[in-house]
Amino acid sequence: MQSSLPPAQRRQLRDTLLEMKTQSVVQQLSSALAENDTQAAEQFAKQLLQLDPSSPWQRRDIADALVAAGQRNRADALMQQWAAGSRDPEMQFAYALYLSQAGRDDEAIAVLSRVPAARRSEAMQGNLLRLRLDQSTG
Structure with missing residues (x-):
């Protein structure tokens, strides 16, 4: 067939x-x-x-x-x-979440920061802000 x-x-x-x-x-x-x-x-x-x-x-x-x-x-x-x-922002996001889950927030911030702001979803932007806030208060 x-x-x-x-x-x-x-x-x-x-x-x-x-x-x-x-x-x-x-x-x-x-x-x-x-x-x-x-x-x-x-x-x-x-x-x-x-x-x-x-x-x-x-x-x-x-x-x-x-x-x-x-x-x-x-x-x-x-x-x-x-x-x-991969240049896919979603792959970068998945990697950043993986890093954050492992307690590697600095690396997660660096990965998400490399995604151009115009290509970040709301979820990406929200997680990046949360990670930066956690970093500044931790």
Whole structure:
């Protein structure tokens, strides 16, 4: 069936199937984390890495699973790599939230500050202000 489709539709079908598979694994990962099943979470994180999701938030889910499984250094390296290789403000935002969650507020501020103000969402701007306020009062 797929081979009878034009190339553009085949790509769209492939992308849709990949997104559905990724979402399924993300849901399994979230369930494993909620149940404190770090072994299962690590397996789901490995599956997600193989799928190579482009969503910043799915990438953050992978990093969170790795942290929960005791692999913070690997999670840190992946998040840094993904953020460095992306101009997407959402990836920068996901990275900044990841850093903030790890208590690395100075780095989170630096990452969010590099996103041009015109490209920051309200949530990004609000988090940047909160981080700066926390920094000035802490």
